[in-house]
Amino acid sequence: xxxxxxxxxxxxxxxxxxxxxxxxxLLFVPLLFIxxxxxxxxxxxxxxxxxxxxxxxxxxxxxxxxSFLEIWYTTVTIPKMLSNLVSEQKTxxxxxxxxQMYFFHSLGVTxxxxxxxxxxxxxxxxxxxxxxxxxxxxxxxxxxxxxSCLFGFLMLxxxxxxxxxxxxxxPDQIHQLFCDFEPVLHLACADTSVILVEDVIHAISILxxxxxxxxxxxRIIAVILRIPSGDSRQKAFSTCAAHITIFLLFFGSVGLMxxxxxVTFPPLLDKATALMFAVLAPLFNxxxxxxxxxxxxxxxxxxxxxxxxxxxxxxxxxxxxxxxISASLTR
Numbered sequence: 065x066x067x068x069x070x071x072x073x074x075x076x077x078x079x080x081x082x083x084x085x086x087x088x089x090l091l092f093v094p095l096l097f098i099x100x101x102x103x104x105x106x107x108x109x110x111x112x113x114x115x116x117x118x119x120x121x122x123x124x125x126x127x128x129x130x131s132f133l134e135i136w137y138t139t140v141t142i143p144k145m146l147s148n149l150v151s152e153q154k155t156x157x158x159x160x161x162x163x164q165m166y167f168f169h170s171l172g173v174t175x176x177x178x179x180x181x182x183x184x185x186x187x188x189x190x191x192x193x194x195x196x197x198x199x200x201x202x203x204x205x206x207x208x209x210x211x212s213c214l215f216g217f218l219m220l221x222x223x224x225x226x227x228x229x230x231x232x233x234x235p236d237q238i239h240q241l242f243c244d245f246e247p248v249l250h251l252a253c254a255d256t257s258v259i260l261v262e263d264v265i266h267a268i269s270i271l272x273x274x275x276x277x278x279x280x281x282x283r284i285i286a287v288i289l290r291i292p293s294g295d296s297r298q299k300a301f302s303t304c305a306a307h308i309t310i311f312l313l314f315f316g317s318v319g320l321m322x323x324x325x326x327v328t329f330p331p332l333l334d335k336a337t338a339l340m341f342a343v344l345a346p347l348f349n350x351x352x353x354x355x356x357x358x359x360x361x362x363x364x365x366x367x368x369x370x371x372x373x374x375x376x377x378x379x380x381x382x383x384x385x386x387x388x389i390s391a392s393l394t395r
Contacts, residue, residue, distance in 0.1 A: 073232035092149040105350025106131040116363040137171040141242040161243040174216030181208040187280040317341040
């Protein structure tokens with residue numbers, strides 16, 4: 065009987081999505097546009113950084129990596145949300161749920177580590193500019209990027225593997241917008257108290273990143289305030305403003321979502337927090353980095369202009385070839 069109960073639940077049901085008849089299309093359309101904007105915006109930033117050699121420096125390499133991660137971070141959850149809004153069967157398989165949890169959190173941890181590396185880069189650039197080129201070498205940047213990915217994807221692996229061994233014998237309703245550790249563990253037919261150890265490890269890693277980033281930017285602000293030139297001070301502030309905004313959006317939503325410990329939110333506030341964490345925070349990344357950064361705007365403009373010139377050149381070449389063929393036939 066115990067073995068039978070362990071194999072009862074083969075899929076989970078997202079119970080918090082409205083039925084398709086209840087105007088779920090009104091939610092589907094704006095969410096679809098948000099998702100497309102996130103993908104196109106972050107892909108544009110990533111391509112602009114890769115194609116413009118003037119942006120081949122540590123700061124923009126980290127921004128490009130962050131934008132690349134944001135594409136996959138949102139792709140893990142939003143397409144399934146869109147499907148649930150227009151589908152009568154708002155379900156996900158057990159394996160699909162495990163994969164969604166693993167990649168969502170692994171990409172999120174990696175993004176947090178990239179933001180930490182970005183803060184360290186800005187700290188060295190502003191607080192120790194004479195040694196910046198010596199400290200932030202290409203080799204160090206590669207190690208920071210690779211280490212962020214490696215740690216991010218290995219950290220969540222033990223917890224995901226452990227959850228895959230738990231028995232799920234019902235109920236099967238997930239009260240969240242996507243598969244997450246806490247709502248899935250509530251459905252397990254076993255003692256899950258050991259997960260508190262993992263929660264403490266996650267909390268320590270989040271607070272460590274927040275502490276490093278906060279101390280870095282506090283030190284940066286103190287140094288900037290001592291700059292005598294108003295123009296230099298304004299330029300330094302504008303450079304760090306985008307990073308600080310992204311940091312507050314990302315870790316603010318992370319804190320509300322995963323540093324609550326025993327505090328419980330009302331269901332509506334819980335869904336709003338999840339939506340801010342998974343959708344709204346990634347939405348502002350391309351806006352902030354493209355609108356508040358002059359170098360980025362110039363790079364995007366150059367990439368778009370290059371494509372337009374290439375299209376015009378191709379069209380001119382095609383017209384010239386057609387004219388030559390016509391002249392040859394006439395002769």
